[in-house]
Amino acid sequence: MKTADILRMAHDIIDGCAIENDHIEYKRSASIKDSIIKTACAYCNNYMNREIGLLFIGIQEEDDKETGRKAVPVRPITGIDEAKIETTENELRSLLSYIHPKPTYHLLQDKIDDRYYVILAIEPGNDGPYETDQRAEKDKKINLKAGRYIRVRRDTRLPNKREEFELLKKFADFHFTSELNETATLDDLSYEYMREYLVRTNAAQDIREMSKLDMAKAMHLIDSSEYGGYRARNFAVLMFAEKPDDFIPYAYVEVIREVVGTDKMESKRFEGPIWIQAQRVREYFKDMIMASYTVRERGKSGAHRVFNWPLEMFEELATNCILHKEYSRPQYIGIYVYKDRLSFINHNRPLPPITIQDLNEKVDFDDRHYLNVQLKEMFFNLDLIQSYGSGIRRAKAAMERNGSPKLIFAPDNDTDDYTQVLAYINEEFARIQVEENEKEKSQEANEDADNSELLSKSSKKLKEVLKEVLKEKDYKKVLGIIDIIDTQGSITPSYAQEVCGKSEATTWRYLNMLVNTGFVISEGKTTDKVYKRKQ
Structure with a gap:
């Protein structure tokens, strides 16, 4: 990033009293050596995929127990004596020498509130993972445990096993769907599905009329293997093989339903190309699960319609599960249907900077990264997603329009490696459903009468x-x-x-x-x- 841009960003952060987060930290001085080293290391690893990490030296953070203000800059800033700026910068350079590989950084001095401070701006590295070395651990003045530090929210720490794996995968630039499949070849891709995709996406006529080989090359579905022949990429297998799970285990969706009146569950598996899976799962929900009542209120004209669960919510969340699955992992996508809730489960987390907390609290996700880039583009071309990063917003809006409870995203910790969405049934629908069932079943009516008597x-x-x-x-x-x-x-x-x-x-x-x-x-x-x- 250019120096002028860093300085402008710094002024915006300080003037706006921005709270510390995964790419902003304030330090009164350079004397807290262990904290500075591990934060700089975390910025290099850039686990949350930010543009740059900023450490402000000479700016103290608030920690007011009476007002509760915390982790925002104290104004006017404490600053650094002008005569100590060079010494401070040299101390910071020395501390950065404990990080390997060598970080890419900018050391800038600036002035605000008529006082000097230093900006240590760390560029995200490409040669990592970055780690602190044993010298920092053995130095009694530092005493920092050696390791690959990451920063999540305002917490700078060593990664857990899941985060360590994601960090290694990130620096290896590994994307499973872009890799060549171990066994699938051009012969395992369906020419009919390939042509249907091109028709649906309004490809030019000359592209649609290509031979299978030329079409696969044009769409970058294959590459020549070491011993001749053409091997298919994993995203091509997922999109165009008759049964992708023959080559990529568990590449399917399973809907598991609670059997009403029993303690048993029944399941239905959706196989085939994943874009076909998305369509079939939607139709299954529409035909077998979705239900509604038309409600007329006494003394009022007109009526409103209430659904157990809105179609748009289900469509967005089911498609999200398919699009954002980590297909290298041997677990299927599970959609569980209970009488009072739907549960969507993927056995991987969203890519940083998106967190589970963000999914619960936000509706817009402009700054996001995709696990399966080719699949994202193809789903967009097929109108299975309407715009990037908007599916959660539309799902939440659909639930709100229907008067349904808020979607709940889990887990609420940093260790469990899955993403779950809970969609509870509309309470008005559930109430009417109970009333309707009571009319049809005398036993349930008697139970309801007993409950009413108990209450009254x-x-x-x-x-x-x-x-x-x-x-x-x-x-x-x-x-x-x-x-x-x-x-x-x-x-x-x-x-x-x-x-x-x-x-x-x-x-x-x-x-x-x-x-x-x-x-x-x-x-x-x-x-x-x-x-x-x-x-």
């Missing part, structure tokens, strides 16, 4: 009633929430999260657990929802 006539508190209904371990998890409903009459999701001390995703699961007992209901829209005892 019993003097028991809610926690006493639910203790008889919930499993002991589940009851203990939600007891704090139940106590608030008993004493205050209702509780909001934010207050529930404060009470149980869990993440937002876990709190939503707890609240849905209470609703599913039939003794707790929710009222209001997503933004002002409250949970109370059913009367």
Whole structure:
């Protein structure tokens, strides 16, 4: 990056009082040697795929326990004496010598608040992984454990096993879908699927009329192997082989459904080219799972339609699972259908800088990287994705329009190597469905009457009633929430999260657990929802 751009960026960060993150850190001086070395090493490794990493020397971070302000620059800055700038820069150069391979960096002096400070700007490296050496560990003034440091959020640390693997793969520039398949050749690709793809993407007529070999070469599907012949690339196998999982194990989608009224599950496997899988899974959901009610409110004209789950949400999340799967791993894409929720599971994480927390909190993902670049382009050409980085936004919007609970992304830790999305059923749909089932089944009607009598006539508190209904371990998890409903009459999701001390995703699961007992209901829209005892 150019010096002028770095200085302009630095002023924007300091003037905006930007909080420390995975590419910004403030240090009062260069005396905290171990912290500076490991942060610089982490910037070189650039685990979160940022443009540059900035260490500001001479700027202290706030840590005000009364106001709670933390990790933002103190203004005016503490600064560095002009006479000590050269000494500070030499100290920083010396500290960087403990990192191998040699980092690419800029040392810039600047002035703000009429005081000098130094910017250590680390360019992301290409020769890594970068690591600190044993000298820094043996030096008693530094005492930094040797290793390949990474920075996630504001935490600079050694990577766990999953992160270490991703780091090695990143510097090896390994993309499984771009590699040649071990056994598949041109003969294993379907000429019919190749031509159908070209027709659907409006390719020129002369391209559509090419021979299979010329067409495969033009689309970069093959390459000549060491001993002659043409081997197919993995993305070509996924897109155009009749059964990709014959060559790439577990390259399929499995929908596993709960059998209503039993403790059993049934499954349906979707094989074939992955773009065909995406279409067939969508149609299966539309025909076999999606349902709706038309609701007319008394005293009002018109009606509204409510779905158990909106089609657009399912379509976006299922397609995302297929597009973003790490196909080198021997696990299939699983979509689990329960009576109260859908669960989408991929056995890999999103690529940094996107995190699970981002997926829960954000709707736009402009700065993102793709695991399967060729597949992304082909899915876009087939209109299976509408624009890059917008699928989550559309899925969330579809759930909101339907009045459904928020999507929940998991796990809420940095170690488990999977991505899960939970989509809970629309509560109005679920309520109507129960009412309809009660009309058809007298036994369920009697059970509902018993529940109503228990609620209306019993003097028991809610926690006493639910203790008889919930499993002991589940009851203990939600007891704090139940106590608030008993004493205050209702509780909001934010207050529930404060009470149980869990993440937002876990709190939503707890609240849905209470609703599913039939003794707790929710009222209001997503933004002002409250949970109370059913009367």
